[in-house]
Amino acid sequence: MLSRAAWSLVLRKGGLGTRGTHSPGGTARSEGKMPPYSNYYAQRSYPMPDEPFCTELTAEQRALKEKEKGSWTQLSHAEKVALYRLQFHQTFAEMNHRSNEWKTVMGCVFFLFGFAALVIWWERIYVFPEKPITLTDEWKAKQLQRILDMKANPVQGLASRWDYEKKQWKK
Amino acid sequence: MAHPLQLGLQDASSPIMEELLYFHDHALMIVFLISSLVLYTISLMLTTKLMHTSTMNAQMVETMWTILPAAILTSIALPSLRILYMTDEINNPLLTIKTMGHQWYWSYEYTDYMDLNFDSYMIPTLDLKPGELRLLEVDNRTVLPMETPIRMLISSEDVLHSWAVPSLGLKTDAIPGRLNQTTLSATRPGLFYGQCSEICGSNHSFMPIVLELIPLKHFETWSALTS
Numbered sequence: 001m002l003s004r005a006a007w008s009l010v011l012r013k014g015g016l017g018t019r020g021t022h023s024p025g026g027t028a029r030s031e032g033k034m035p036p037y038s039n040y041y042a043q044r045s046y047p048m049p050d051e052p053f054c055t056e057l058t059a060e061q062r063a064l065k066e067k068e069k070g071s072w073t074q075l076s077h078a079e080k081v082a083l084y085r086l087q088f089h090q091t092f093a094e095m096n097h098r099s100n101e102w103k104t105v106m107g108c109v110f111f112l113f114g115f116a117a118l119v120i121w122w123e124r125i126y127v128f129p130e131k132p133i134t135l136t137d138e139w140k141a142k143q144l145q146r147i148l149d150m151k152a153n154p155v156q157g158l159a160s161r162w163d164y165e166k167k168q169w170k171k
Numbered sequence: 172m173a174h175p176l177q178l179g180l181q182d183a184s185s186p187i188m189e190e191l192l193y194f195h196d197h198a199l200m201i202v203f204l205i206s207s208l209v210l211y212t213i214s215l216m217l218t219t220k221l222m223h224t225s226t227m228n229a230q231m232v233e234t235m236w237t238i239l240p241a242a243i244l245t246s247i248a249l250p251s252l253r254i255l256y257m258t259d260e261i262n263n264p265l266l267t268i269k270t271m272g273h274q275w276y277w278s279y280e281y282t283d284y285m286d287l288n289f290d291s292y293m294i295p296t297l298d299l300k301p302g303e304l305r306l307l308e309v310d311n312r313t314v315l316p317m318e319t320p321i322r323m324l325i326s327s328e329d330v331l332h333s334w335a336v337p338s339l340g341l342k343t344d345a346i347p348g349r350l351n352q353t354t355l356s357a358t359r360p361g362l363f364y365g366q367c368s369e370i371c372g373s374n375h376s377f378m379p380i381v382l383e384l385i386p387l388k389h390f391e392t393w394s395a396l397t398s
Contacts, residue, residue, distance in 0.1 A: 045222050132296050134305040140175075142302030147174060150361050153182040153338075158174040160182075 022099040042089060044096075054086045061086060172307065172338070172364040181338040184359050184384075188340030190254045198247055205243070262354055264322035268315070272325070272332030272345035272367070275374035279313050285398030293377045306376065307364045312383040316390035321355040330372065336365035336382060344369055357384040 039051040057065065061082075067075065068083055075083070084091070133139060151159045163170045173181055183189040269280040273290075281287040294308045315321055325334045327345035335342035336355075343353045357363065365380040385393070 045224055132305055134296065134299070139301060143304060146302045146304075147172070151359075152172050152361065153174065154359070155182040157177070157182045 018101055022101040022104060040089065047092070047095065048088065052087045053089045057086070172304065172362070183338065183340065184357050184361075184363060185339040185341075186356065186358070187254070187258055188338065190257060191340050194250050194254055197250060201243060201247060258354070262320040262356070264320040264354060266316065266319065267322040267324060268313070269324045269326075270313075270334055270345070272327040272329075272334065272371070272378075274329050274372050275367075275378045277332075277334070277367075277378060277380055278328075279311075281394070285394050287394075287397055291380070293379055304364070307366070307379045307381070309379055309381045312362070312381045314383045314385060314390065314393050315355070315357070316387040317357045317360045317384040319356065319387065323353050323355050325351045325353065331369045332371050332378070333368035334365070334380060335368040336363050336380060338363050339382075341365070342368055355382075357382075360384050360386060 038053070038055065040049060040053045041051075042049050054061070064079060064082060065086070067079070072080075134143070148159055148162050154160050161170050162168075180192060180195060183192050266281075267283055269282070271278045271280070276290050276292045278288070278290045289311045291309045291311045291313065293306065294303070294310055296305050299305060299308060323334070323341075323343070325343045325345045326349060327347045329347060331347070332345040333342060334345055339355060339357060341353055341355060343351045345351070361384060363382040363384065365382075367375055367378045367380075369375075371378075
């Protein structure tokens with residue numbers, strides 16, 4: 001009872017969802033209850049459930065359901081559409097429609113990238129300690145010379161790529 | 172030793188490490204094959220609008236994806252065990268060195284032909300000479316003869332440490348109260364660096380190992396000088 005009351009607070013009217021709020025046109029609405037108050041559970045992978053979408057029919061709709069029991073060639077186009085809307089919540093086109101959600105997602109992602117970059121910039125100025133002296137260019141050059149002098153990794157590694165006769169990197 | 176931006180393992184300086192390099196290539200190739208197959212399958216799954224909800228059983232594919240991984244694992248295990256047993260082969264070491272791990276330095280004892288005992292501390296960054304390697308150089312290097320099998324006995328005086336030299340394919344835990352043995356045999360002279368490989372406190376990253384491998388004649392001269 002309490003959980004149903006809470007659910008109704010969360011549930012927006014029409015139950016659009018994220019994709020719905022991003023759609024350009026807006027989905028077609030139908031009369032009828034939304035989950036969890038109905039037994040209609042349609043999904044992309046199970047699009048046509050057995051239970052109909054609208055279970056509480058007006059007199060007019062009930063008359064239409066009676067007419068449906070006869071020959072379908074006697075139904076007008078509008079009546080066929082009305083019957084479809086009674087049975088199903090959305091058409092395939094509505095269910096598969098594209099939305100603009102990706103733009104929101106990418107926008108948030110890039111925004112967070114930028115925010116992280118700002119945070120790191122601030123940290124570089126106020127937080128990070130001094131770099132050790134071994135990262136200066138002269139030290140790195142002397143270090144490389146030392147590594148080549150001791151012929152470290154002479155088989156396939158660094159020293160194997162140095163030409164000791166010509167004192168230059170192998171072409 | 173490793174150079175900046177290095178991607179693979181260091182070049183092998185001992186026969187076991189050569190075997191390990193080949194084994195690593197073999198295992199990594201298997202890993203790449205499996206990953207490509209899985210990525211390909213995922214991309215096939217994700218790029219279709221078709222739906223399939225009615226599979227009840229799939230005996231053929233289940234059999235395949237049981238037998239095939241077993242075969243792959245066997246093909247990884249057999250070379251691995253071969254190398255494992257190779258490390259334990261009898262090789263008649265000519266020299267025995269004891270190394271004890273401390274917080275936070277290594278100490279070495281040469282007690283075969285001389286009575287030598289020294290500590291090996293890392294050289295702090297501020298005391299490095301230009302061109303030396305930060306966090307890797309030590310004050311007293313472990314001098315050893317090359318191309319000879321050497322028995323290393325490794326233990327610890329306080330907490331767990333691990334004595335590791337990647338280019339020789341060595342890593343042996345230093346456990347207090349226990350004596351672990353490994354065999355060292357270098358094919359090249361030179362300096363070989365390693366670092367403590369078992370967390371042992373605040374300066375765990377700052378207790379490196381440097382082996383200085385020199386020809387036997389020079390080793391004999393050195394040992395005459397130091398004893």
